[in-house]
Amino acid sequence: MRKQDRTEIEAATFRRLLEHLDNHKEVQNIDLMNLANFCRNCLSKWYSAEAKGRGHAIDYESAREIVYGIPYPEWKNKYQQEATAEQLEKFNL
Numbered sequence: 001m002r003k004q005d006r007t008e009i010e011a012a013t014f015r016r017l018l019e020h021l022d023n024h025k026e027v028q029n030i031d032l033m034n035l036a037n038f039c040r041n042c043l044s045k046w047y048s049a050e051a052k053g054r055g056h057a058i059d060y061e062s063a064r065e066i067v068y069g070i071p072y073p074e075w076k077n078k079y080q081q082e083a084t085a086e087q088l089e090k091f092n093l
Contacts, residue, residue, distance in 0.1 A: 025079040034090040043067045
């Protein structure tokens, strides 16, 4: 496979992941952290770091808006739920 094809497939896969997460807002970041040890915020940090490593100035908040599809404070206000005692217990193990 050509490098360009691989890059395009990886980019399309990432866009699909973001779309999937956007379609499942009921899945909270703490759920993702408890199950997979990463969340939307981790994706945002990775995005920002990779952009910076390639000479692009995309700060964390800008990356969050890309990952969440809207400004993070708006997403948090609309969709973030209070973590349950069970979720917090799992997270703190």
